[in-house]
Amino acid sequence: MAKRSVVIAIGIERSGKLPRLPGAARGAKDFAAWAMENAYEVALFTDEGGKDVTFDAIRSKVEEFVDALDVGRLILFFAGHGCASAAETMWLLSKYDRRSDEVVGVEASEKHARRCGIDQVSFISDACRNSVPGQPFFTPRSLFQRQQRIATPAQWDHFEAADIDGAAQEVAKPATETEPAEHYGVFTSCLMQALKGNVSAAFARPRGEGPCVTSASLATFLEKAVAYETDLLAGARPQRVDANSGWREPNDVYVSFPKGHIILSTSALDRKERGFEIHRFSVDALSELEPLESWTPPRPKSRKSVASDRIRRLRERSNGRLRRRRAKFAAAEGRASFETHVGVTVIGSSIARVAARPEYWRFSEGGADQIAVRTEVPATLLLETAEGDFVAVLVVPGFVATLVVEKGAAASLSYAPSANGGFARACDLYRETIMPAVHRLTAEMEAKRTPDANAVIALLDALRAAGVVDPGAGVLAAHALEQAGRIAKIRELAQFFAATPDEYGRGLIGTPFDVAYLADSEAAAVGAFPLLTKGWAYLEPDDARVSRIVLEARRGLKPSLWTTFDAAAGAMLAAELDEGRLA
Structure with a gap:
């Protein structure tokens, strides 16, 4: 049936x-x-x-x-x-x-x-x-x-319709003698034009007799069309769509049309395969209390040219920022080892306080704060930065972490095997293959890009070849796979964590909280809460793995890729760690 x-x-x-x-x-x-x-x-x-x-x-x-x-x-x-x-x-x-x-x-x-x-x-x-x-x-x-x-x-x-921190914009069509005023979202209007078959730029490659709109073609069209149309509206800014196309062939078709389908509203822009018929109306920014003033656009040719050039420049700047961020994270090298085989190098801020259960000591080297930790099991550290915020770090025996802090928030957290530890055999593979992939994935997720699931899976294959799975790469990979809907791969990752021995084979590394939670694993997780800020959205009040104090701290999360708390929430969790109520 x-x-x-x-x-x-x-x-x-x-x-x-x-x-x-x-x-x-x-x-x-x-x-x-x-x-x-x-x-x-x-x-x-x-x-x-x-x-x-x-x-x-x-x-x-x-x-x-x-x-x-x-x-x-x-x-x-x-x-x-x-x-x-x-x-x-x-x-x-x-x-x-x-x-x-x-x-x-x-x-x-x-x-x-x-x-x-x-x-x-x-x-x-x-x-x-x-x-x-x-x-x-x-x-x-x-x-x-x-x-x-x-x-x-x-x-x-x-x-x-909008990226994080962005506003969706609403178009206002003024009333005429024969028609009342109308309002509609720019995104919804573009969406309906595509689903009704009114723009050829939304069509996928031919399948069967007539054109069709698929998951991937709709995502590509909306990303172009919404940015283009909003840039043509006076006083507005290009609106960036957050799109993830996960439906797969052959069941990825939203709507198909018969052979000989007539496109009712083809525009010059559509003929250039950029997407959407231009409406010369005013725009209401949904985040504003008052609508913007109506406007009279210049001749379409010059206006379209300006919009195309502006969107191209915005895309180039975004890609340039992504490259610079990758280079910055790659240049932020921490210590190769600590005598305890586990520790953290902090770059970009000084540390005013450390909250942790295991023994640790602090020193400065190469202009960066260094924290050496003595522990045989993974443990959560909460570091108060000079700016007064608190950054969470999971330390794992055999790994040295490098934390990059910007304006008090954690921008990057990467791990490498300690050069004098039991995982030292994997150091060369980490430098040549794994770390560049981790820095690229970090920059993409920080820029709110949708990572390529196949590239993430290739990273996990490299980690398996090394015989170890570090917590930073594992957490990033789990969230990227969740975003792509590849749940089975997250479960494989959790199983790999659960079966991988520590640096000397005395026990198991353990599965980081994020990976266990996204894999729906009932196995005990290491860490007291998600390492990635995005993971906090998934916490549920009735879950026994989540304490009341952790749920309360969620209100104090700061905007950052990696978990960072404001002063009040951080101090509350730091007290719990110091007193041994959080691991």
């Missing part, structure tokens, strides 16, 4: 006292209408008519679809207000300002969705990802339950 395809479309114009988004409900209705035309079963939630959209109502519908066990594809579409913290992205429902748990935790929902038993899941969101007042007190919840039954991980698509 063929499995069902279902859509949950959510459009919320009014969230608490935030500015009204007139195009949100329309966007959800447009998406729902397209879905019904293409044989999807649809559940539509909007706040039209003064209704509230509640978390329980949406989750009830999600549970209905998941528990039916006959759904093969599930798409969630959201248009409305959103925000993002250092760890997670959130969708704000109607009464989020009165009930702090009327907030959808997007990362946690995506994590559970990939394990819910449905073959393909897609999250599509036209919402901001910057901050809003009261954000530290939100209690985001997952729309999907944590599944206990064994299931093949879902193929996973993710299309966010």
Whole structure:
């Protein structure tokens, strides 16, 4: 029996006292209408008519679809207000300002969705990802339950209208004598143009008789079209889409069209394979209280040329920044060894305080703070920087860590075998193959790029060849594979950690918290909490592995790739470490 395809479309114009988004409900209705035309079963939630959209109502519908066990594809579409913290992205429902748990935790929902038993899941969101007042007190919840039954991980698509700290922008079409004023999100408009077959730039290579829009072609199109269109709007800035295309052939088609399909709104831009028909309207930035003034664009040819050049320059600057970051992390070399075979070199800041259970001592060498640790088992250190923030480091016997601190936050954390330890045989392979790959992966994730899953798997193969798995490479790889939906590979990584002996074969290295948590492993994890900031979005209050004090500290996370706390949260966790209540 063929499995069902279902859509949950959510459009919320009014969230608490935030500015009204007139195009949100329309966007959800447009998406729902397209879905019904293409044989999807649809559940539509909007706040039209003064209704509230509640978390329980949406989750009830999600549970209905998941528990039916006959759904093969599930798409969630959201248009409305959103925000993002250092760890997670959130969708704000109607009464989020009165009930702090009327907030959808997007990362946690995506994590559970990939394990819910449905073959393909897609999250599509036209919402901001910057901050809003009261954000530290939100209690985001997952729309999907944590599944206990064994299931093949879902193929996973993710299309966010804006990058972290970015604003999704809404277009305002002024009223005319015959038509009322209209509002719609730029991202949603581009999305619907693609799904309705109105732009050839969204089509994949031909399959069968007619054109089609696939997971990969949609991601490529949205990345180009949304940036291009927003750059054509006066007073706006190019809006960068966060896209991950994880659906795989042959089941990666969103919509297909018959042979001879006519493109209704082909534009000069589309003919240049850049994407989208230009609308000469004003723009409302969702993060602003007042709409921007309307404008009269110059002649299309010159305007398009300026937009293309500006986007090209932005892309070149981004790639240049990525190269510079990789070079900077590679140049930040720490000590080759400590007499204890384990320790940390700190570059970019001085350390005011160390909170740790094992014995340690500090000294300065080569202009950098050095921390030698005496321990036979992995342990968590919490380092207070000169700026007053706290950085978390996991030390592992046989490995020397290099921590790069910028403005008090941890930008890079890499490991290498100690030159005088039991893993010394792997030092050459680390320098030549593993460390360059780790620095590239660090720079990509810090820049919020989607890493190439195949390159990550190649890194893990190199680690297996070395016979060791260091915690930094393992944590980065686990999160990159999670982002790509490659859950089986994370489980293989966790098993490798769990079976790898320490430097002298006296015991096992142990599995870092992030890797164990993402692999859904019941095995004991080393470390008291996630090393990567992104991992904090997945923590659940009812999980026995997570202490209450750790969950409270989540509010104090700083924006950084690696876990960094503000002064209050850091001091609270430091006291727990010093007193032996955290490992």
